[in-house]
Amino acid sequence: MSERFFPDSMPPPLADSTTLPWWEAAADHRLVVQRCTPCGHTRLPPAPICPECRSTESDWQEVSGRGRVYTYTAVHRPIAAGQELPFIIAVISLEDAGGLRIISNLVGTPPEAVTIDMPVELVWEDMSAELSIPRFRPVPTPPSDED
Amino acid sequence: MTGRKAHIVGVGETLYTRWGKIGDVTEHALACQAIGRAVEDAGLDLSDVDGLASFAEDRNEATFLAAELGLPSLRFANMVWLPGGGGGCAAVGNAAMAVETGQAEVVVVYRSLCQGQFFRFGAAGRDPTAPVDPAPPTVKPAGSLMLASMGFAMPYGLLMAAAAYALPTRRHMHLYGTTTEQLGMLAVTFREHASRNPRAVMGGRPMTLADHQASPMIADPHRLFDCCLESDGACAVVVTTEERARDLAKRPVEILASVQGAPKGYGFGPFTNANIADEIYATGGTEEMANRLWEKAGLGPSDVDVAEIYDHFTGCVLMQLEDYGFCKRGEGGPFIESGALAWRGGSLPTNTHGGSLSEAYIHGLNHVVEGVRALRGESTSPVEGAEVGLVTSGACVPSSAVLLGRR
Numbered sequence A: 001m002s003e004r005f006f007p008d009s010m011p012p013p014l015a016d017s018t019t020l021p022w023w024e025a026a027a028d029h030r031l032v033v034q035r036c037t038p039c040g041h042t043r044l045p046p047a048p049i050c051p052e053c054r055s056t057e058s059d060w061q062e063v064s065g066r067g068r069v070y071t072y073t074a075v076h077r078p079i080a081a082g083q084e085l086p087f088i089i090a091v092i093s094l095e096d097a098g099g100l101r102i103i104s105n106l107v108g109t110p111p112e113a114v115t116i117d118m119p120v121e122l123v124w125e126d127m128s129a130e131l132s133i134p135r136f137r138p139v140p141t142p143p144s145d146e147d
Numbered sequence B: 001m002t003g004r005k006a007h008i009v010g011v012g013e014t015l016y017t018r019w020g021k022i023g024d025v026t027e028h029a030l031a032c033q034a035i036g037r038a039v040e041d042a043g044l045d046l047s048d049v050d051g052l053a054s055f056a057e058d059r060n061e062a063t064f065l066a067a068e069l070g071l072p073s074l075r076f077a078n079m080v081w082l083p084g085g086g087g088g089c090a091a092v093g094n095a096a097m098a099v100e101t102g103q104a105e106v107v108v109v110y111r112s113l114c115q116g117q118f119f120r121f122g123a124a125g126r127d128p129t130a131p132v133d134p135a136p137p138t139v140k141p142a143g144s145l146m147l148a149s150m151g152f153a154m155p156y157g158l159l160m161a162a163a164a165y166a167l168p169t170r171r172h173m174h175l176y177g178t179t180t181e182q183l184g185m186l187a188v189t190f191r192e193h194a195s196r197n198p199r200a201v202m203g204g205r206p207m208t209l210a211d212h213q214a215s216p217m218i219a220d221p222h223r224l225f226d227c228c229l230e231s232d233g234a235c236a237v238v239v240t241t242e243e244r245a246r247d248l249a250k251r252p253v254e255i256l257a258s259v260q261g262a263p264k265g266y267g268f269g270p271f272t273n274a275n276i277a278d279e280i281y282a283t284g285g286t287e288e289m290a291n292r293l294w295e296k297a298g299l300g301p302s303d304v305d306v307a308e309i310y311d312h313f314t315g316c317v318l319m320q321l322e323d324y325g326f327c328k329r330g331e332g333g334p335f336i337e338s339g340a341l342a343w344r345g346g347s348l349p350t351n352t353h354g355g356s357l358s359e360a361y362i363h364g365l366n367h368v369v370e371g372v373r374a375l376r377g378e379s380t381s382p383v384e385g386a387e388v389g390l391v392t393s394g395a396c397v398p399s400s401a402v403l404l405g406r407r
């Protein structure tokens, strides 16, 4: 099991047959985006029709999970029992999915250290044997000579 | 059809309280009370009412209310498909369409909320002290399209509106240098307006910018005083034709134009959609709709004398001010700082009742009530000679708006 950041009692994902494959990929620690087969437009959350070309054909493109903070908020009220506060909700712009964005959390950083456009990387949190949630943390900066 | 242009002829409300304070009356009984008062204000009788309209997944179905109120014939029963507070003005717009097309003669738009009897919106229906399910967490079936979409927000703890709308506001601060003090000044201005309003839940609670800055952080940059109230209460608005409006009790207010909707790809807005187009992410999502409103009315932002802007959160008001063209994109902060929103001396007196931040949170239908009073000269923060009033709903969700005109 992975490092833990959030308690078991966080709200679970809710899925239908369109979105379930995304969560199945997550359980295998694969972060995917849905890609329109004919036109290549990527989308999240998964949806049955491409809003650009209206094709119903799509496939799943695995991405690295490298990205940048598009926006964020530090939340000071608990959603689940035993949760560490504040926790950070962020929108991450994914580097190798043409800037497609995902809602997630930032972990391993105090809110004061977060800035928009800051580079982040993916970290999987295994909530159980069947459920993994993608979260993000700052990309460690190499030590600087100037300090 | 001449003489059928829609007008608002009556407004009314019940007592407004803090959430959970109305426990001895059901939400639908409260709706009936507000409808009765609005009809009385118009100088009409409940027997004249033949249409009911509401929004936001109203628990109080029009069909049942029609029976409870003894309406002789229900000819129009309507619910808006826009989330949360986005549909208030759309319900008024739909009522206007109904009377203008002859579907009905007198349509009442209503909203009743007893959050204590159901659940608090602010707590997102979650109780962090509830016993934890001992079963290992797993993906659960979504019961609706909305929940499947929420499935990409909830596991990250994104359930509170205060957190959801902090996201575009934070980005607005990043792009344009908007400050928490500018947001605070907006809240202070609305609180000052509430101080003269006997209906306002926070009427007797003055607030300074220092109070705002000292209020607890909820979801950065939203402090407690950036968030709307959570209230119990009900209000209603009566819509009928110009012809019928002529000889009623109060000066009628014309619905000059109404609009509803959302731009391409907006979905439910930033609550569940991280992929709103970059150009409109840090906005209220209402610019395209605002442009339609101005075009329909043949008027522009400079023609507005008084505005009642949906204020679930301070930042959402600021972004709407830009969307509606009262100032340029990115200049909402300095616009607020200039004192523009103040009842006296402001170029755009806004939320003269105190808004959802300080009067009550009745899903913004109380903003329509106030818009009518402002043009009748009945507001407790009157704007002398006001002839055109803007009322908006929602923002950062699919939204709606009406432009009202004094007759």
Ligand SMILES: [Zn+2]
Pocket (backbone or CB within 6 Å): A036, A037, A038, A039, A040, A041, A050, A051, A052, A053, A054, A055
């Ligand atoms: Zn396509």
